[in-house]
Structures are given as C-alpha cells and as structure tokens.
Amino acid sequence: MERHWKISDTEFETKFTNNTFKPLWFTHEAHLRLAWIYITKYGKEIAFKKYSEQLKAFADKYNADGKYNATVTYASIEIMHKYIQNSNAYDFQDFIKEFSKLKTNFKEIIASFYSGNIFTSKEAKQQILQPDLKSFNE
Template sequence: MTDLNFMYQFEKGTYPPSLFTHEAHLRLAWVHITKYGVNTAITNVTQQIKQFTVIHNAADKYNHTLTIAAIRAVYHFMIKSKSDNFQDFIKEFPRLKFNFKELMACHYGFDIYRSPMAKVKYLQPDLLPFD
C-alpha cells in the first residue's frame, strides 16, 4: 500500500484496526511529517488517531502524550536519516520499532503508558527534551 493510500484510509477510518500496529503508528507519523512538517503532523496525527479510536470503539486506548512523543521521536530520527521511504527509514533506525519503550524511558522518568494525565494532555519530558 502506498503512503498516500495508507494515509487516506487511516484518515477516513477505513484502515483495518487489526493492522494498526506500533509500526503503523510510526509510519503514519513519518508520512505526515514528510508531507506537512512536524507541527502540522502533530495536529493531524493526534486528531486522526483520536477519531480512529472512537470509530473503532477503542477511545480508552488513546494516549495523547505517547502519540506526540512518538511523532517527535520519529522526527528526531528523520533529521538524521538518509532514507527517502518509510521501509528504509525503519530499517535505518530499528530502535523506533523494537526498543520504543526504552527510547521513551530516556525522555520520561515516569510511566507515560499508565498515567491518566498523559492519556488526555501532553506532558513534556522530564528527563530529556525532544527539541
């Protein structure tokens, strides 16, 4: 599936929820950053994931801090990347896919996965800023 087709299906809520894995989250961030820049990507991706979770009766799974932190992490590695497509990008930086929790632990000294506040509001990193 092309990046634009993926982005379109996700935006319309027709992308199969069973395929919306961690890697798909990263891809969505990569596509939006590539097309719109990081700030607009944050706005678009957070809105679309919220909408997607509502459409598929999983609104309780949305985590605002984690979503923005993932976008910022993808952007951080994109700046260093030599890749011009997502598949090469994720191969270049497998840490995003396979060691994501450890990566987040470099930025947050508290559990953003279980924090009720992190689910609804963006919490700035307390250890290492993304910018």
C-alpha cells in the same frame, strides 16, 4: 512483512484520513509509518495535529476507550521527527531499516525522556506532559 505494506503511502494516508483503515493492520510499525508519512509530507506541527486528531477518531470508531494517549502521541511525533532529521532514507521502508530500534525499543526510547510511566498515566492520556529527563531538542 506486515499487512500495511500491501498499500502505498498515499493509500495508507487516505484510508487513515477517511477512517477506513483496517484495525488489524494498525500495528506499532503502522503507527510509525503514519507518523513518518505525516512528518515528511507536512512538517512536525501539522503532522502532530493530523496524527492526534485521526488517532482519536480511529480509537472512537473502534470503541477503544482509553487507548488514545496525548503524551505518547506527542512524544511519538517528536521522536520520529528527531530520527527523520538524522536519516538518509527516501522512504519509510529504508528509514525503519536504518532505525529498527524505533520498532523494537520504542518504550525504552520514550523512557529516556520521561521518568514516569506515561503509557498508563491518566494525566498523560488526557493532556500532553513535557519530558522531565531531557528535552526533545537535545
């Protein structure tokens, strides 16, 4: 079990909002959990705004220059929203069990929407690129 499970969703959100979340705890699964918390609590649009602002602040605090990626952040919220809409889970733990591929195959899921490597693209890091293979609304 990953370390971020030691705290509740409320404490997780508070620590991330206050930029006091432990960087070693912020794994890929923790990214997904934060997106899930925000989408289920605030809806997709507000979730994206909070998620992107706070990820930038987190990266700045820990001198992770070049880590924030606008397109990956946008795609993450869109993909998580799509999966949440098709979920029967009441909490993140059940959700991630239901859709474990989000944890294990996230890059492949994103690659079904984008033909280029948005993870390393300078343009994708700086601005939101729309998918070129299929829409998030399909």
